[in-house]
Amino acid sequence: QVQLVQSGAEVKKPGASVKVSCKASGYTFTRYYMHWVRQAPGQGLEWMGIINPSGGSTSYAQKFQGRVTMTRDASTSTVYMELSSLRSEDTAVYYCARNSGSFLYWGQGTLVTVSS
Amino acid sequence: EIVLTQSPGTLSLSPGERATLSCRASQSVSSGYLAWYQQKPGQAPRLLIYGASSRATGIPDRFSGSGSGTDFTLTISRLEPEDFAVYYCQQYGSSPPWTFGQGTKVEIK
Numbered sequence: 422q423v424q425l426v427q428s429g430a431e432v433k434k435p436g437a438s439v440k441v442s443c444k445a446s447g448y449t450f451t452r453y454y455m456h457w458v459r460q461a462p463g464q465g466l467e468w469m470g471i472i473n474p475s476g477g478s479t480s481y482a483q484k485f486q487g488r489v490t491m492t493r494d495a496s497t498s499t500v501y502m503e504l505s506s507l508r509s510e511d512t513a514v515y516y517c518a519r520n521s522g523s524f525l526y527w528g529q530g531t532l533v534t535v536s537s
Numbered sequence: 538e539i540v541l542t543q544s545p546g547t548l549s550l551s552p553g554e555r556a557t558l559s560c561r562a563s564q565s566v567s568s569g570y571l572a573w574y575q576q577k578p579g580q581a582p583r584l585l586i587y588g589a590s591s592r593a594t595g596i597p598d599r600f601s602g603s604g605s606g607t608d609f610t611l612t613i614s615r616l617e618p619e620d621f622a623v624y625y626c627q628q629y630g631s632s633p634p635w636t637f638g639q640g641t642k643v644e645i646k
Contacts, residue, residue: 456635465625465637465638465639465640466574466576466582466625466627466637466640467637468633468634468635468636468637470633471633471635480633482633482634483634516581516582521587522570522572522587522629523570523572523584523587523588523593523627523629524572524574524582524584524627525584525587525593527581527582528581529581530581
C-alpha cells in the first residue's frame with residue numbers, strides 16, 4: 422500500500438531554516454510527482470510547490486520563490502522541502518502529497534513551529 | 538491563477554439533513570479538474586471527489602459532486618455524525634499553481 426511518512430515536528434527560531442522529509446513506499450517513486458502543501462493553525466490549505474522525483478525538476482508557488490527548495494533522493498525514495506528565512510507566519514503543518522492530478526495520498530504532516 | 542471561493546463559510550445542520558456546498562472559480566476550470574477533500578481536526582485531508590463528479594475509492598455514495606466551468610457543488614445527501622468536518626475544493630486543471638478554496642465547515646446544529 423502507498424505510504425508517505427514524514428519527519429517529526431520541528432521548533433525553529435526566526436531567520437533559521439527547516440528541512441522536512443517525506444519517505445515514499447508502496448509504489449515506484451519516480452513515476453509520480455510530489456507536492457508540498459501547508460496549513461497554518463486554524464487556516465486553509467496552501468500549495469507550496471511540486472517536484473518531479475525522476476529528474477528533480479521543480480515548480481514553486483510565487484509566494485515561496487527564493488525561500489523554498491525541494492529536492493529528492495531516489496535511492497531512498499525520499500523528497501525534501503527546505504524553507505529558509507523562517508518567520509512566525511511560517512508556523513504550520515507541512516504535508517507532502519502524491520500527485521495524481523488530485524491528491525489521493527498524503528503524508529501525516531509535520532508541525533513546524535517558529536518561535537523566538 | 539484560478540481563485541476558488543467556497544460558500545457558505547459555515548453550514549450548521551443536523552444529522553440526517555442534506556448538505557450543499559458551493560465552490561466558484563474565478564475562471565473556467567479546465568476539463569472539470571475539480572476535487573473535493575474532507576479534513577477532520579489533526580488529520581490530513583482525505584480525497585472525496587475528483588474530476589468534479591467521480592468518487593474516490595471507498596467514499597460512500599451519500600457524497601456526490603457536480604458542476605462544470607466555474608460552478609461546482611458537493612452534496613452530502615444525509616449527514617452522518619462522522620461527516621461533520623471542513624471541506625475544501627481544489628482545482629488542478631490550470632496548474633501550476635494548484636489552488637484550494639478557503640474551506641466550508643459543516644458543524645452540528
